[in-house]
Amino acid sequence: MYKKLILISFFFSLNIFATNVLEISKDFIKHDSSNYLYFIKDNSALTINDVLNSKDFKLPQKHHFTSTKSAFWTKISLKNTSNSTQVLSLSNILPGTNYVDVYVYKKNKEIILHHLGDLQTQNKREEISRFSTFNLSLDKNEEVTIISKIKNYYIYNLGWKIQHRNAYIYKELHFLLYFGIFAGILILYSLYNFFVFNIKRSIPHLILSLNVFITLLYLSGVSGILYQMDLGLNLDLITAITWNSSVFLLIGLLLLPYYFFNIKNTYPKLKWYFRFKIFLAASIIVLLLYAQFFDESYFYVFSVVAFSAVFYCISLLITAIYMYYKKEKGSRYYLIGQGLYLICIIVYTLVMNGLVPYFFWYKMFFPLGIILDLIFFSIALYYKTQIKHLEDLQNREYLLEQSRFSTIGQTIAHVTHQWKHPLTQIGTSTTLIQTVLNHQKENVNTTLKEQLPLIQNNIHHMSKTLHELSSFYSNTLLNNDALIQECIQNSIKMIQSKITLKNVAINLINKDKDIRINNHIFSNILLNLIDNSLDEFDSSFEKNTIDITSYKQEDKIIILYEDNAGGIKINPISSIFEYNISTKKNIESFGMGMVIVRMLIEEKLFGNIKVKNHNKGVQFKIVI
Known part of the structure; x- marks a missing residue:
């Protein structure tokens, strides 16, 4: 009786192996585990012995599960029906599964134990691959049963992909090749956009x-x-x-x-x-x-x-x-x-x-x-x-014209100031002549002799001022080179009244006397720089200075423009060359002056300009 009970118990313990068997024929290439895989859900921390004696295995309607905290046990049986040894690779379908413990049974005896999964120590793996993969060699007519315990975060897939070893290697090599090419394209594109960011911000x-x-x-x-x-x-x-x-x-x-x-x-x-x-x-x-x-x-x-x-x-x-x-x-x-x-x-x-x-x-x-x-x-x-x-x-081109008209506006203000005094004197002289003519005709000649020279001098002064303005703007952007010293002095004359009003001393340091530069373009640049400095100066300060230094360095012309107006408080400072960036307040349509300066230097003079705060002011370095 005792022996019968042992036999019955042993018989039921082997019920796990009484399942559909996936036959591996001589033409076998690959197969999934559908219709051959059985599973049970581990709700009570089952052991392998509990699983071996379990009668709860069943065919799943699906292999993919979510929203579960429990582990799963699966089993599948394979039999080599070919006339030769078959070497297979078995992979869990879901890459990234945390833990997959695989027990391989042959003739009801455990022969192999694999610890797979991405959170298992890698040195325990038979091979490190994308999937939880192990290899299995089946001799002729050999049959094995594979039991696996799968534990993961939230998402599970119980299925196994069963492939001939050579087919598995071929497929993986091709996947890695294509993925490598694709990854290379993504890396290059990522770097390209990073470089564009560095250039254009x-x-x-x-x-x-x-x-x-x-x-x-x-x-x-x-x-x-x-x-x-x-x-x-x-x-x-x-x-x-x-x-x-x-x-x-x-x-x-x-x-x-x-x-x-x-x-x-x-x-x-x-x-x-x-x-x-x-x-x-x-x-x-x-x-x-x-x-x-x-x-x-x-x-x-x-x-x-x-x-x-x-x-x-x-x-x-x-x-x-x-x-x-x-x-x-x-x-x-x-x-x-x-x-x-x-x-x-x-x-x-x-x-x-x-x-x-x-x-x-x-x-x-x-x-x-x-x-x-x-x-x-x-x-x-x-x-x-x-x-x-x-x-x-x-x-x-519109910006270039705007720069021209902007400086015209500055110099018109200068001309207006320059003409105020002579116009007043001319008005006074003509009033005096008219009064003498009406009331003291006998003194007309004397009065005319005294006042006409004054009127002529004032008219000459006004004509000279107008000629300076006309000659400055009569040329287009065509080449009209002049000595740099003359360009600077002419530019200063254009806004002399504002310079005087702001109590600014301009120091010119010309180390090379033969430097020539496009008069019109450079004057536009200089007028913008000087005007910006003048706007920042405090007229009550007695030591407002602008230093303009020019010299040659090899085949380059170097121009240093420095002031002591307190520097530029924009960060990064190089952004002043961008559109709509300005240190001025309460001014409409601001932020174009330095854009125009950089454009003229880079596109017309084929040079570059750099800026930094220096001592108590700002320094612009122009290299042409």
């Missing part, structure tokens, strides 16, 4: 560069590449990168339109809505990190991530429609990108929440949507940049 290019790089990180993590590279990184860190990079991408996608459409300044109400969404995304990142490193129960937040991605995408699409309605430059391409991104993110959300059957490439719909969005955003950014470039080209 364009924030959208910086965000685009970071988004492309984070997309690469996410792809590397979600496909298992980051783990397979074995960079010596902490395994928890690799997992954290994979989980959180998707949320960082959401933040990046919010920042792109925020800066691209200048929402902060142009749409102040919309600004707070964007900031609120960025705050929510940052909160999700904090919760995910807390769940991973402190309390796994908080991984329920991942369901929020999936659906919030849809919410964020819809809100971005609405923003894109609104910007298109407002006829913002580049909004058409941005709208197309958001539409494609919404389609991809909906598919991704349905897959990751188990609402549609899982397939590995469906998981790539999230990064695919990101990439499509970034591609069309790049087109929008390029389009907007080109439009701005064309507008700049159209405005350059």
Whole structure:
């Protein structure tokens, strides 16, 4: 009786092996575990012995599960029905699974134990690969049963991909090749946008560069590449990168339109809505990190991530429609990108929440949507940049004319001041002559002899002033070189009255007497610089000075312009050469003077200009 009970108990303990068997024929290449995989849910910390004696194994209706904290046990049986030894590679379908313990039984006896999963010590792995993979050699007519325990954060896939070893190697090599090419393209594009940012200081290019790089990180993590590279990184860190990079991408996608459409300044109400969404995304990142490193129960937040991605995408699409309605430059391409991104993110959300059957490439719909969005955003950014470039080209001649008329305005003020005194004297003389003519005709000759020379002198003075103005502006931008000393002195004469009013002493230091320069262009430059300095000077200060030094250095002309007016308080100081940047207050249409100065130097004199605060003022260094 005792022996019968043992036999019956042993018989029931082997019920786990009485399942459908996947036959490995001589033509076998690959097969998934559908219709051959059985599972039970571990709700009570089962041991391998408990599993061996369990009668609860059943065929799953689906292999992909979410919103569960329990581990799963699976079993599948394989039999080699070919006439030769078959070497197989078995991979869990979901890259990034944390723990996969695999028990291989042959003739009801455990022969192999594999510790797989991204959080298992890598030296325990038979091979480091993208998936939780192990190799299995089956002799002729040999049959094995494979039992596995799978434990992960929130998302599970119980399926196994079973491939001939050579087919597995071939497929993985091709995947790594294509991924390497694609990763190289992303890295180059990220670097390109970073360099553009360094040159143009364009924030959208910086965000685009970071988004492309984070997309690469996410792809590397979600496909298992980051783990397979074995960079010596902490395994928890690799997992954290994979989980959180998707949320960082959401933040990046919010920042792109925020800066691209200048929402902060142009749409102040919309600004707070964007900031609120960025705050929510940052909160999700904090919760995910807390769940991973402190309390796994908080991984329920991942369901929020999936659906919030849809919410964020819809809100971005609405923003894109609104910007298109407002006829913002580049909004058409941005709208197309958001539409494609919404389609991809909906598919991704349905897959990751188990609402549609899982397939590995469906998981790539999230990064695919990101990439499509970034591609069309790049087109929008390029389009907007080109439009701005064309507008700049159209405005350059206008700016040059504006510089000419600006200096004309300054010198007209000078002429007005210069003419006040002689006009007063002429008026006084003519009044005197008229009075004498009416009341003292006998003294007319004497009066005329006294007053006519005064009138002629004043008229000559006025004529001379007018001639200086006329000769200064009669030439266009054609070459009319003159000695630099003469150019400086002529420019000073044009605004001498303002210089006197501000109590400024101008010191000229000309180390090389034969320096020649385009008179008209350089005078425009100098008038802008001097006028800006004069606006900053305090006339009550007795030692207001401007020093202008010129000399040759090899084949270059160096001009140093320095004042002691207190310096420029804009940071970075080089931004004074940008549009609408000025230190002046309460002045309309400001911020063009230094733009014109730089344009004249770079495009007409083929030189460059640099600025820095120096001693108690500012120093401009012009190299031509």
